[in-house]
Amino acid sequence: MALAARGEPEPPPPAKASVATTEVVRTDLSDTRTLPGTLGYGAARPVRGAGEGLVTRLPKTGAAVRRGTPLYWVNDRPVPAFFGATPLFRRLDKIGLRGRDVTMVADNLTALGYDIGPRSSPAARVSRVSRVSRAKPLPGDVLTAGLRAALKRWQLDFGLKPTGTLDLGQVAVLPGPVRVGSIQARLGDPAAGDLITVTRAVKVVTVPVNAVDVGTIRRGMRVTVVLPSGDEIPAKVTAIGAAVTDGGSDGTVPQVNVTVTPSKGSDVKAVDSARVEVRFTVKAREDVLAVPVGALLALREGGYALQLPGGKLVAAETGMFTRGMVEVSGSGITPGLTVVTSS
Known part of the structure; x- marks a missing residue:
């Protein structure tokens, strides 16, 4: 062990900081949104x-x-x-x-x-x-x-x-x-x-949706209804209201009623009226490369890159962001590639 000038041993060199890594994976990404709704026969109209x-x-x-x-x-x-x-x-x-x-x-x-x-x-x-x-x-x-x-x-x-x-x-x-x-x-x-x-004549689910978000929902879209029992049943969007109403307890968020119809009436035969949840898949990307969002490195000149464990940067184009993952693509980005991540 080397001695310092006063006869004391020199401290050991600092250990290299360990970095967290992850791998680029090939997967399907989807952006889902769950909103409350009411199961029943919809709004009544007078005759x-x-x-x-x-x-x-x-x-x-x-x-x-x-x-x-x-x-x-x-x-x-x-x-x-x-x-x-x-x-x-x-x-x-x-x-x-x-x-x-x-x-x-x-x-x-x-x-x-x-x-x-x-x-x-x-x-x-x-x-x-x-x-x-x-x-x-x-x-x-x-x-x-x-x-x-x-x-x-x-x-x-x-x-x-x-x-x-x-x-x-x-x-x-x-x-x-x-x-x-x-x-x-x-x-x-x-x-x-x-x-x-x-x-x-048939039971439907009425879902109030914020007016700014209703553009992501389309007629015919497949959705999932979660019943009070926890059972999940298939359904689809059958109507999107044209009237905008005040929503929320303070009436500050304009909303549009979206009508969802269960695929099989027998699935809701035993329930006359109930609060349910409706899960919308508003965006989906299949068979894409993705990494945790924490693996993205923002470049000073703009854009993003992935950092390899040795320090080399690989330019990355980003796509869909959802649930902590991000779609990436670019030269050199392949499934199984190990990159540095902050989370």
């Missing part, structure tokens, strides 16, 4: 009656509503459900009337199996317009003799007087198959008012 008369019979809560079946009764006459996007907004009684309400009636009678004859072609829908006014014709079908005859046959089969005409309040137009959510009217109330509410 408003029209026309004259008194309500004499109402459906039961939870009843399924199908096309062509009675929804409620006015003056002891059934009011059937038709499906469509346009309500009956006028009396349909004259051959030659044109409009989307006529299209709605034609679509429903056809779906119920009635032959309405030839439908008006796009060319036939162009009305005889004054060359001076050049007014645009109404869109939709024309009430033809064939359609009116089919209407009479349906009315006769349904137990109604076969007039071949439809008046306000004689059908209830709904967006599609639904279920009765609640009863608002009482027997003897005027028909022209809010009578019942309806909901979706």
